[in-house]
Amino acid sequence: MMKHGKKYVDAAKLVDKSKLYEPGEALETVIKTSTAKFDETVELHVKLGVDSRHADQQVRGAVVLPNGTGKNVRVLAICKGANEELAKEAGADFVGAEDMTQKIQQENWMDFDVLITTPDCMGLVGRLGRILGPRGLMPNPKAGTVTPDIAKAVKEAKAGKIEYRLDKTNIIHCPIGKVSFGAEKLGENFDTLMEAIVKAKPAAAKGQYIRSVAIVSTMGPSVRISPAKFGV
Numbered sequence: 001m002m003k004h005g006k007k008y009v010d011a012a013k014l015v016d017k018s019k020l021y022e023p024g025e026a027l028e029t030v031i032k033t034s035t036a037k038f039d040e041t042v043e044l045h046v047k048l049g050v051d052s053r054h055a056d057q058q059v060r061g062a063v064v065l066p067n068g069t070g071k072n073v074r075v076l077a078i079c080k081g082a083n084e085e086l087a088k089e090a091g092a093d094f095v096g097a098e099d100m101t102q103k104i105q106q107e108n109w110m111d112f113d114v115l116i117t118t119p120d121c122m123g124l125v126g127r128l129g130r131i132l133g134p135r136g137l138m139p140n141p142k143a144g145t146v147t148p149d150i151a152k153a154v155k156e157a158k159a160g161k162i163e164y165r166l167d168k169t170n171i172i173h174c175p176i177g178k179v180s181f182g183a184e185k186l187g188e189n190f191d192t193l194m195e196a197i198v199k200a201k202p203a204a205a206k207g208q209y210i211r212s213v214a215i216v217s218t219m220g221p222s223v224r225i226s227p228a229k230f231g232v
Contacts, residue, residue, distance in 0.1 A: 007035045012221040020226035023190055026215055027183040033220040034179040039070070040218035042186055044176050046197055047211040052166040056204040059172065060165040062143040063196040067185040068160025070178035075157050076100060076112035078121050083150045087116075090154035097121060104128055110135070114157045116145045164197060172197060179217055190215070198230055208232070 011033035021029065027042075034040045050057040076094040077087035078101065087095045094100065094112060101124050103109045108131075115132065117125050117139050125132075125139060132138040139145035143163040147153045164172050176189040194213075201209050209232040213225040 008219065008221065011035055015221050015223055017224075020224050020228075023225055023229070024183060024187055026223045026225045027186050027190065029223050030215050030217050030220060031179055031183060031186075033223075034217040036217075036219040038218075040179045040220065041070070041175050042177055042179060042181075042215060042217050044172075044174050044190060044193060045214045045216070045222075046172045046194070047213075048166065048170050048172065048197075048205075049208045049211050050166070050170055050202060050205045052168060052170050054204065057202045058166065059197065059200050059202065060140075060142050060163070061196060061200050062145075062161055062163045063193055064156050065160045065162060065176065065189040066192055067177060067181060067189050069162060069175050070181065071113075071175070073114055073157055073160075074112045075154055076115045077150055077154055078115065078117040078125055079150050080118075080121060083118055086151040087154050090151040091158045092116075092154045097124060101125065101128060104131060110137075112137075114145065115139050116147070116150060116153045116157060118148055118150055119146060122146060162193070164193065164200075176215070194230060198232055201232060 014033050015029060030042055048059060050059060052058060074093045077092040078097055079087055080097050084095050105128065115137050129138060144153055144156065162174055164174050166172060174193060176193060177186050210227040210230045213227050214222045215225065216222040
């Protein structure tokens, strides 16, 4: 059994483990139980009633959180020609084509959080699959990271666009902001992400779709939310 520190144990006493909270009360509780000296990230964990092993039950997409994530997102844009200037103007931190792919391949350079590319450069980026795939950085049209509109994609990434996707245990894990945001802004981000996940319900999903919902801060205890609110 993993032993927790005194701060965590004291914070955990403020959470009723037998209770399913309403979202607003859950967020207030997460903020109250955040005791670290740094600004903790608040994460949402949603278990779905689907089977990720089946292609027709995949749940994946991207959404722009209205209040961002509180993180400075480093964007790499791999594109050519006029798109390079558009990406720079939109705020991309790194822009290039062959030079950037070679840097990743030869130097194992990974100082970016999001990689966005245009369809004509997917041949270049495809060679990086073994490097980017395991890190969750491979661009994907469903996530909006392979797009002809490079400027829009860069702006959205910098503004707090996040990708949600199932893991092997059929759970989605996503950040929804920082403790310093306060319950209202975190609530807006929570509602936006949950709405996107509900809308993404696959036609092949049977039975209860939202099985469990929980939010937690980086160093704090988990707070469970009633899935009944979402009606699926």
